[in-house]
Amino acid sequence: MKVLNFLFAALFLITVTSCSSARSTTRQGVDLQQYRSFTLVDNDDTYLPQISKVHKSQIENAITTEINKISPENLGVTGADVLVNYFVVVDTKTDVQTYNDYYSRRWRNLPINVELTYYKEGTLIVDMIDAKTNKTIWNGSTSSVVTSNSMEVERTINKAVASLFEQFRKDRTPKS
Structure with missing residues (x-):
């Protein structure tokens, strides 16, 4: 039963x-x-x-693509209603894995091994600002593990920006 609970918790953590x-x-x-x-x-x-x-260029291209999906007549507009600004934060995170050494049964208490893994997590924050009042009207953020593979980075950026603008479209639809 403990094994099933552990597997369920691990699967949930991986999914999240x-x-x-x-x-x-x-x-x-x-x-x-x-x-x-x-x-x-x-x-x-x-x-x-x-x-x-x-x-920076990849993020801006992805944001411009998503802006044009929201408002196709937006191309070449001066004096827009909304200013779209973004910011990126990259943090070093630590993943801690602990496990018992079941093969060392000579001691009364089983030794616990700890494995530390360091990785970088990037957070993309997008603010939409009313151009007339200069107040933020919408804010969105998403996070992902940063990889060194350049092709994967571009896919991750495009996916992150698309998910943010999908959330904006959901927030933009009238609630009934």
Whole structure:
């Protein structure tokens, strides 16, 4: 029975950590339906010191693609209703695995082995700001493990941005 509980807990943990979903907050009293045009805020290279120019470009391309899906008539618009800004945070995380050494039965208490694994987790935060009032109307974030494989990084960025904008589209639909 303990083995089944352990396997269920491990499966649940793997499922939760492998697909980090987008989280969002909409400013109270704001109707997201009223906003029709969006533009990406142009940030200089010192704004995001933790990521490379290539990754910055990939994030901006993914955001622009998603903006154009929301509002196809958005292309070339000046004076947009919403300014879209983003920020990236990369943290070093520690995964701790402990297990008993069942093969060393000479001692009364079984020794516990601890295995530490360090990895990087990136969090993408997207803010949508009302251009007239300069107040944030929507905020979304998603996190994922950062890999060194450049093709995988681009796929992860595209997937993360798509999940954030999917959440925005859900928040934008009128609640009945």
